[in-house]
Amino acid sequence: MAGSTALIARRSIRARIGRMIAIIVAVMAGVSFVSGSFVLADSLKRSIDDFISELVQNTDLIVRAERAFDQDDFQGDNAREPIPIEIADDLRGIPGVDVVEPDIQRNASVLNADGGVITTTGPQFGVVWDGESLAGVTLKEGRKPSGADELVLDKATADREGFEVGDTVGYVTDVNIYQATLVGTIGTADTDSLFGATIVALDLPTALEHYGANGRVDGINISVVDESELATVKAAVQSAVPGGIEVVDRDEIIEETQDSIGQFINIFQTGLLVFAFVTAFVAAFIINNVFQITIGQRLRELALLRAIGANTRQVKRLIATEALGIGVIGTAIGVFGGIAVARLIIALFNAIGAGFPPTGTVLLPRTIIVATIVGIGVTMLSVLIPARRAAKIPPVAAMQPQIGFQAMRSRRLTAGVTMALIGLAAFLVGMFVQPGGGLGLTLLGGGGVLLLFLGVTSLTATFAAPVTRWLGWPIAKMFKTPGKLARDNVARAPRRTSSSAAALMIGVALVSAAGVFASSLRNTLVATLDDVVQSDYIIQGANDGATFPTTVTDEIGALPEIEAAMPIQITRVEIDGDPRGFAAIDPAVATQLVDVDLRAGSIENLADNAIAVHTESADDLGLEVGDQLEAKFSNQEIRNVEVAAIFGDNSFGSNWFIGLDTLAEVTAAPDANVFGFAKLADGVTPEEGDEAVRGVMESFPQAKAQSNAEFIQEQEDQINQILLLITMLLAFAIIIAVLGISITLALGVFERTREIGLLRAVGMNRRQTRRSVRWEAVIVSVFGALIGIVLGTFLGVVLSLAVPDNVISELAFSPSIIVAILIGAVIAGLIAALYPSFKASNMDVLEAIATE
């Protein structure tokens, strides 16, 4: 029995390979995206593992400060305090210890020929490297650095910037700008780069001075004489170091780094998988649609099978076997397509400055399994309903082709409304109530949106006819008969129109939602700068996220044109058992530069061992001005601090403030700013201010001062880039959607062969035929885009309302995004029409009329 269905299924796939290719492409796209997400994450993990192992291969033990508090975020080691370098001397005498080597990793950037900081996509570090060191780096050219006038760079950076051994190279640290001779280049075993980072390496005395280490290092690397005695030596080292300092071995370091980076990669992977599943979901629509239509066209064939003795199970199995065959082909191509997709995603992210290091390709069995489940699963689920309908074909239809399916229209409306409402409710609960944390958000939010999409798709069939008639009106006016035919054909099969438009709707809805979110984010940012920030200049590191020395704000603050300048630093303080993100500010000038909506107390009182708290956090912990509480700082010191002020506006970024003076007492971490604000003095014009500030900034290439307008522009550019990235990641889904419209239309043209033949016979020319098919496609895609915009705008509004007010407090809509989407939809329709319109216009008229 299975033999006959398998035979027919095989033959059927082969005979209809053209239309099956659309399904294969849809399956393939979904699968390759899923597989690509895994391949990318696994490859990154593998290369990082390899890199870390390489780096610590010679190190047996590392001595470093304990963490002040548990942090499960990936700030990881940055939060560790430096330790006194003298500890190294104490360790050298311990029996079994071979080499003892202090390790420093700080901010340092290389200057280009123009004296500006080179901008890179990867991080920039200053390290210490003394040649025959424990660090697992390899000298590529020249020799090790020795003395204050020498440095070594990673070879990749030297090559990219055109530096040769012997050249003078400038670099800038948190302390100052230095010039030194490039005496060599380094890399890891077989690469010229240290995982994409830009590395400045100095000898130890120079490093201590130029990085502003103040006699402190970030860790001490140790190698032992005999590795079999590692445990004994480890214990001896541990007992020799003061409290608050820990000793870890190589395996712990490797594991720890893998964990912290793995966590980051997992989040990235999850993000990609969301887009991958959106793509698979859209693919399911196309597969469902194509099967639905082809089954409709094979009605007589299936009825004939029933008439001569195939039972309903065999018919169902026939359709399922066909789907399975196609699913397997699509999946097989897709799994390996994932490797290409992984490369593509890396290129995409690098294009907006993500800085992925070069990686190999890792295809784990798990990837193949998941991709297969997705590919086969999506295909089989999509064919569930078409298969059941196929089995319901009455055998008598073999002789009476006009007996078609009995449509289940009455149930469709109820089911659509129910599904949409349940989806909507789940989405709203997920967004606003957020039960069950991240998982609840994903399940309710994501699942809700999914149901909402399905429900709306069912519903669109009920209003597709009138809406597309209305949409097609100008086209019918403009293009006379072909236009009118296009419009009528769209409205004629509302179910088909709605499901082929649905795929596009989903992609458009997600783009629109992201658009609303991004516009709201931008407007909130503008409002924050207007309301909260009273300054005229914002100072940041030249490279994204880089810190800059406090001297920048000191010198700007000293300018006569500037009324006040203030640096912002960040730290973590444990309050009531949890580490909290604190912003350190200068209480003397803070009120002149930022308005945080003071509710009680005064910011000026922040000076010593005092904190300011946002009203929400104060309410949570029951704090009032004047209260004393225990705070544990990053150097593990516990102090009593007093609540000096309670403020109401946290759009500035933090719920907790501390004075810069207090911060300086409780950390030995480098004194580096993340932000700075400066305000013009009375009567100084912006032009005069700009010139004065620029004068100061010239000696600080690692930082940049921007006017508020420039800052907003830069933020907006970044938001737009992310929006573009989201659109690119949705491109797969959108391409599949366009393909879906195209194949649906082509199948429709095939069904109407006789009708088109007739039209051609009575005098419609090829151009008119093409035109009518073309505008049919445009009406369908614009219809899908319109619903997508409405739905997506709604989703975007909900999303924007759901995030905390300090992120988004203002709703905004971008008409330009909506216009762009509509223009895109028209173009998508025109592209989708290329093949079907060609098919329609190239029919042999006589043959077409003779078609039964």
Add this chain to the structure above:
Amino acid sequence: MTTDLAPPAPTSDSVAAAGTVDAMKIYGIGDAEVRALDGVTVAFETGKFTAIMGPSGSGKSTLLHCLAGLDGLSSGATYIGDTYLASLDDKQLTELRRTKVGFVFQAFNLIPTLTADENIRLPMMLGGEDGDAAWIDQVITTVGLADRLHHRPNELSGGQQQRVAVARALASQPAIIFADEPTGNLDSTTGAEILDFMRRAVRELGQTIVMVTHDPNAASYADRVVFMADGKIDGELSEPTSDQIFERMKTLGR
């Protein structure tokens, strides 16, 4: 018209291969009511070639569909051999069609993606059987298709396609073959070939065939012609000539 809804049970030694008892088939309700079959009682003998004739709308195709278990009755009964179709569920009906019944339609008889040979064996394949190889070979030889077996339907002429369809109907050695205008799409020479072949299947192979047609010439190949008009049986002729049939057609329904 009898009110007895339980007709005499057909026995295994009954000469009738299939038949109906007081068959009613009503489409629509009220004013729109159409009686496609209006109390038809008829039996078709085993080993005979019977033609059902009548003008369009006389109910002859409906009768065939109901007899073959493709469609259900509003009331009354149809049977094939000693089995009442009303007593069967869809699964059993399918099984019956596969094993006891053969079909030849006017057009679209074959699965376009399968070869002639595969199409002939399809009913057996669906049942997971090989069929009687010697018999199938004999059928194929008789139909004269041995050299076209591995062609697809679209590579065969209309007449060849119908011969494949007849071969398929014969291959599973069904109790009865129903043919619905089998020559309707063919020219007269090719049509004559098919009809001649069907008659030989009855005479030489002992097959039972019931054929619906509106062509007196086609009907003249049958052993017996049953006439229908307005959903009712309107007489019959035994071993008629085409002229006799033609004359009889003129007076149908009067």
